[in-house]
Every structure is written in C-alpha cells, then in structure tokens.
Amino acid sequence: MKPKLTAERARKIREMKMTAEETIAITKKYCANNYSPIPVTLERGEGVWLWDVEGKKYLDMMSCYSAVSLGHCDPEVVKTAINQVKKLANVSRAYYTSSMAKFIWMLSELCGKEKILPMNTGAEAVETALKIARKWAYSDKKGILNNCAELIVCSNNFHGRTITIVSFSSEFQYKNHFGPHTPGFRAIPFNSPEDLEDHINTNTAAFLVEPIQGEAGIVIPNNGYLQTVREICTRKNILLIADEIQTGFSRTGKLFACEREEVVPDIYIFGKALGGGVMPVSAVAANADIMDVIKPGDHGSTFGGGALASEVACASIERFVSGKYSEKAVELGDYLMAELKKIQSPRIKEIRGVGLFIGLELTRESGGARRYCEALAKEGVLSKETHDYVIRFAPPLIITKEELNWALARIKKVFAELS
Numbered sequence: 001m002k003p004k005l006t007a008e009r010a011r012k013i014r015e016m017k018m019t020a021e022e023t024i025a026i027t028k029k030y031c032a033n034n035y036s037p038i039p040v041t042l043e044r045g046e047g048v049w050l051w052d053v054e055g056k057k058y059l060d061m062m063s064c065y066s067a068v069s070l071g072h073c074d075p076e077v078v079k080t081a082i083n084q085v086k087k088l089a090n091v092s093r094a095y096y097t098s099s100m101a102k103f104i105w106m107l108s109e110l111c112g113k114e115k116i117l118p119m120n121t122g123a124e125a126v127e128t129a130l131k132i133a134r135k136w137a138y139s140d141k142k143g144i145l146n147n148c149a150e151l152i153v154c155s156n157n158f159h160g161r162t163i164t165i166v167s168f169s170s171e172f173q174y175k176n177h178f179g180p181h182t183p184g185f186r187a188i189p190f191n192s193p194e195d196l197e198d199h200i201n202t203n204t205a206a207f208l209v210e211p212i213q214g215e216a217g218i219v220i221p222n223n224g225y226l227q228t229v230r231e232i233c234t235r236k237n238i239l240l241i242a243d244e245i246q247t248g249f250s251r252t253g254k255l256f257a258c259e260r261e262e263v264v265p266d267i268y269i270f271g272k273a274l275g276g277g278v279m280p281v282s283a284v285a286a287n288a289d290i291m292d293v294i295k296p297g298d299h300g301s302t303f304g305g306g307a308l309a310s311e312v313a314c315a316s317i318e319r320f321v322s323g324k325y326s327e328k329a330v331e332l333g334d335y336l337m338a339e340l341k342k343i344q345s346p347r348i349k350e351i352r353g354v355g356l357f358i359g360l361e362l363t364r365e366s367g368g369a370r371r372y373c374e375a376l377a378k379e380g381v382l383s384k385e386t387h388d389y390v391i392r393f394a395p396p397l398i399i400t401k402e403e404l405n406w407a408l409a410r411i412k413k414v415f416a417e418l419s
C-alpha cells in the first residue's frame, strides 16, 4: 500500500495552525474513542496557568492527576531537559549513563530504600512491583510453591490499565470483555485491617494498597489503618506494597502519604510527579533483600532509566527536596478545604481531602460532576470528574493563596448558578 502521507503533506500538517473546532474534529476522526475530554483545547502552560488556542486563560486544578505537581514547564526541569536532549537522550539499559546513576542515587536517598528499578509509566511500575513480589514469594525468604503466590488488593483500587492490573480492578468497565483475567489476586475492602488479617493464607505474598485511594474519589482511610496493616504484614511475613504514584511527592502534605502514619512499606511505587510534568518517569524502590530477587534478564524496559528521563527526574527530585511543598500542601490544602466548606449548596454531599488532594462529592440529585466540571472550565477553572459524582481539586503544589482565591470565586459562582 502506498501511504497517503507524503513528505510534503507531513510538513503541511505539522505547520498547520489548528482552531479548537478543527482540533476536536480531527481528534474525534482519528483517535480511538477511549476518553471523553472536556472541550478545551490547550496550547501553552506556565506554572499553574494554561492557555487555550484562543488565548483564554485557565487555572489548572487537576495537575494532570498529580503529574504536574511542580506546575507546567517548570523552568529548572525544562532547562535540564533541553540541555540533556541536545547531549544524549536514550541508549537503553545495555550501557551505563551517569544520568541514571544520579537519578537512582537521589531517589534512594529520598525514599530510604537501597535499590531502585526505573521504568516509564505508572502501570509499568505496578507490574514491576507485582513481578518482584511474586519472585520474592518463590525465594527462600518466603518459600511459596511455584505458581501459587497470591496478592491481596483493595476493592475500588486504581493501579493502571494493563491486562493484569485490570484483572484485579473492581470497576466493571475496566475489565469487562478484557478477559481472560490474570489469576492470583484477591480483593478485600479498603480500610479494613480485619479483612486483610482474614484473607491472608500460606500462599499470600503481598498486600498492594494506595495510602489514599485517588481514582476511587479521594478516599481516606481511618487513622491508624496503615500502621495496623504494616503490623499485620510484618507479623505474617508478607510484603506491604504502597502505590504512591498519585499520593507521593508532597501531594498529601508529606513527602509520601505513608509518612502520615509513619509507616514504611516494603516496596514503594512512584510515577507521575517524578517526571517533573515533562515526561513519564516511574520507579519501584525496595531494599536489597527484596530487590535482589531480580537478576539480569528477569525484567527490563527499552526507555526505563533513559538519560533524558533520568536527568528530568533528578531535577524534579531536587525541586521536591528544596521546595517545602509538603508544608505548602498542608497550609493551602487546609485553606482550600475550609473555603470549599463555606459553599452553601444542597448539591454538596461531602468534601474530603488531605493536603492539596481534595474531592468534592455531589449528591445523586446534582446531575453528576461532569456538568460542574464543564461549567468550571467555561469560567476558567480546570478540574475533572472522578467517577460520576466527585469533582477533584488537586492543583500544582506551587499554587499561591491568591491563585486559590481566583479559583474559589469561580467555583462559588458555578455552585450558585447550577444549584
């Protein structure tokens, strides 16, 4: 087949200035229909602000699900990326780079784990952690019979979209018609140490949990939940795996959400903010007694730990260490929560959150969160519904009180108009 695309046509397409309508039409024509975006066409970002193709300005209260916690196009991260991309971007893990050496050294010192396994996306890092847990289960540290290991997960979890991960999702749409599903997982209710205790058997290798369930609608467990879970896992010799992909890097007012209960998991999973808002960077962290079950050839990734990604992650980590973002997330998160609670609306069922990770749940009579998010976008505040009834407010951690007030005025207006 002769492709329709010629070099001349390729250049024309690349140089074309597209309107919002054209962009949406072309996207609908050529893109798989796996998302239903809010009809806003963005072209530029700086800090907490985004601009659409017509120059209209928006405040980002979504932060790309925490991937843009440092704000859009952080100058230091961008400078690092540009310098590195001109020098060397990728060589694969077949060779060494000082960029990767620095990245894993810094991440190890940041999270306190001896070993790091760098990957790209969150789902890949979750898969990596599952593989580590299974191989550990068959080692002499645990001694489960080959192919018999089980992992316990929580219902309403979100850990990504691969076949294995959706196999243990409780979301019907995420898994229906994607079977046969991967065996070896058992779901228990979130926030129930009793269920964890009850479901551990001799084949249980690990417990995988989000310290706060993000996609489930910002669901915060009872005080002491993680501590009890930690105690159970230690006593039963099973690994505690914390998916900190969304909660990590100061989002909840601590560097990692596990620190809210002074809990140290056996395995950390990081992603999203680690890439500084610039590119996907993820990683799994564990001590050597666990990570060393992985031998050359057991696992890999063409792009994972690439020089460009590693330099970007280094710059991002340095910003998180220096930026006092945890303190800011506490202070501004408390403020945002208090102000949101002042909104008098019969449509608001509950407002919950920690740090700058806040979910506003609407009543069933509200007509759903989507129309609120669309109305907010018209006013210049970008958010996104989580499931049908929760509006998520998770701005970049660099946001100021004045900028939050800018958003709050518009949020109040939308509630006054729609309620």
Ligand SMILES: *Cc1c(COP(=O)(O)O)cnc(C)c1O
Pocket (backbone or CB within 6 Å): 065, 121, 122, 123, 124, 126, 158, 159, 160, 161, 210, 214, 215, 243, 244, 245, 246, 247, 271, 272
């Ligand atoms: C986003 C997310 C993932 C998946 O990350 P991707 O980069 O989208 O693959 C996994 N776990 C949690 C808690 C997340 O928020």
